[in-house]
Amino acid sequence: MAAQQRRHVTRTLGAGIALIGLIALTACSGGGGEVNSDYGFATAEQTADSAITVWVDAAREPIAKAFEADNPDVKINIETYDGNAGGSGSFQTKVALFDQSGEGWPDVVFSTQTNDASWAAKETNGVQAFAAPLDKGFLDQDFLDGFTSGANDPMTVDGSVYGLRNDLAPVVLWYNQKLLDEFGYDIPQTWEDYQALGDKLAAEHPGYILGSVGDSFVGTYVYYWGAQAPIFQLDGNTFSSDFDDEHSVAMTDMLDHMVGNGTLVQDSVFSAGFVENYADKIVAMPGPAWYSGALFQNPDSLNIPAGEIGAADPLYWDGQDEVTGNVGGGVWYASSHSANLEAVKTFLEYVISSEKAVELASGLPAYADAASQWLDTQASSGYYDGDFKAAVEKAAGSVWSGWGFPSFSPETAYAAVVVPGLAAGKSIADVVPDWHTQILNEAQVQGYETAE
Structure with missing residues (x-):
């Protein structure tokens, strides 16, 4: 092959690889990727054994560590942050930086605020919304139906649920x-x-x-x-x-x-x-x-x-x-950019509805069965006066x-x-x-x- 022909092929191949890379990044970041009909959003390429990164505040660290102990086959990186406490905006600020770079998003985030879905469920500058819709096939409807009535209303945007209430705070x-x-x-x-x-x-x-x-x-x-x-x-x-x-x-x-x-x-x-x-x-x-x-x-x-x-x-x-009134009640969000959504699903179901979720709850769980167990335990403890x-x-x-x-x-x-x-x-x-x-x-x- 002549040198000029080789240079032409090399340039063509390089351009093709660059285009493939751009398409992959776009699909991963939600800037036009193909929607997964099973989940209702564009999913990143899935890797079953990849580690998931979970952001929690200090109060939720014990339940994340309990999950790690009870699920040794799931690789997990637990990172603590302020939990967006006091409306600090740290959750949104950090996600915005990852949106700009097109990488680095955590797989699961806990926030103490109930209003994050208002931004987390929206596409930003062509980048797919951070929060994955959870009721379009990603989570089983039977599981979603187990929440106390109205618990996930603050995280429901345009009819879809984008976050799971951890606890109620009436x-x-x-x-x-x-x-x-x-x-x-x-x-x-x-x-x-x-x-x-x-x-x-x-x-x-x-x-x-x-x-x-x-x-x-x-x-x-x-x-x-x-x-x-x-x-x-x-x-x-x-x-x-x-x-x-x-x-x-x-x-x-x-x-x-x-x-x-x-x-x-x-x-x-x-x-x-x-x-x-x-x-x-x-x-x-x-x-x-x-x-x-x-x-x-x-x-x-x-x-x-x-x-x-x-x-x-x-x-x-x-x-x-x-x-x-109501004072918070934390929320779990799943990232639409996660490369291990099965692990994310397993984690969410554990922290919401497992026995450990009841045992480690400091307040009223949002999941109905967990709430009933927690209230019974509290009422029978002998600590409280009255009903x-x-x-x-x-x-x-x-x-x-x-x-x-x-x-x-x-x-x-x-x-x-x-x-x-x-x-x-x-x-x-x-x-x-x-x-x-x-x-x-x-x-x-x-x-x-x-x-x-």
């Missing part, structure tokens, strides 16, 4: 029966009762408290969501925040009143100061179901003795719907549906405006205009149209 009213008996008080049933109890407590037993407003998740999810305050709503691509609604105004007034009389404090419930100063002074406190393990029974936190703490039905406005299971089950079925799930968290605006405002001696009402503006600005940065 807000109940936690109470200390020992202190209620000592002071002669009844468990409050309404927000009005709660405020009235605050006035009595401030007058008769100063120093004892009914909760905290020092955490962004408490201020937003526990109080405003639980009050049916429409400060965080989404309709299509239009975001709205109404602080003038009667529910919003009433909750702002109540919180300012109780901060003023000292029955609501500004310490984070996770701070050393809160534990040191208030562990034996909490008469009642609205909070999520996961407070059970994270605070009350935690030897490194409040560590309250058995028989004192109970969970009561959620607070509601007198004469209005008996609804409540713990009934209260939590009622709360789980009473979460107000008016809250929105855009691609950003309400916690960031609360942390940026309300927390420092309170620390400076301002009331929540004083900072509402700036808080409102901050929320709308964040919505606009995320590409939403905004309405007052």
Whole structure:
């Protein structure tokens, strides 16, 4: 073969190889690859023995390690990160970098936030959405049907499920029966009762408290969501925040009143100061179901003795719907770019529905069978006063549906405006205009149209 002919063949072969490589990368990154009819999305080339990389926060590391121990045939790399806590955006930021490079995506990600599907289910700059649709053949429908009703609604985009709820976090009213008996008080049933109890407590037993407003998740999810305050709503691509609604105004007034009389404090419930100063002074406190393990029974936190703490039905406005808020409830996402989807499937089913998932759960599992087992174990432990299971089950079925799930968290605006405002001696009402503006600005940065 002549030299010129050889050069022509070499150039042609090289171009062909480059084109094949480009097609492979495009298929892997979702930029036009062929959709797998079995799963409903374009899959990467599958390698059955390839390791899967799983991102978890510190609290989920034990269940990931349990999977590793119980499934020695599955290669797994466990990496810890902040879990996207507090709406940090770390999950989205890291995925965006992998989208740019066309490689490096983890196979499974746990996030503490319920709003990540709003971005993770969308194609970005021609790159296939990170989150794989889970109900188009990838996961068995029988498995998906096992979730508590509505558990995966926040991760459902355009009718498809893009994430699996790890746990539910409905807000109940936690109470200390020992202190209620000592002071002669009844468990409050309404927000009005709660405020009235605050006035009595401030007058008769100063120093004892009914909760905290020092955490962004408490201020937003526990109080405003639980009050049916429409400060965080989404309709299509239009975001709205109404602080003038009667529910919003009433909750702002109540919180300012109780901060003023000292029955609501500004310490984070996770701070050393809160534990040191208030562990034996909490008469009642609205909070999520996961407070059970994270605070009350935690030897490194409040560590309250058995028989004192109970969970009561959620607070509601007198004469209005008996609804409540919800504080998170983590979510597992499967990467559409994974090269070992069978291992991903095995992992997801294990962390959601296995016996270890029940055993290691610190809060109410989202999977119905696991939830029932967990509640039975909690109720029979002898730790809680009253009918713990009934209260939590009622709360789980009473979460107000008016809250929105855009691609950003309400916690960031609360942390940026309300927390420092309170620390400076301002009331929540004083900072509402700036808080409102901050929320709308964040919505606009995320590409939403905004309405007052």
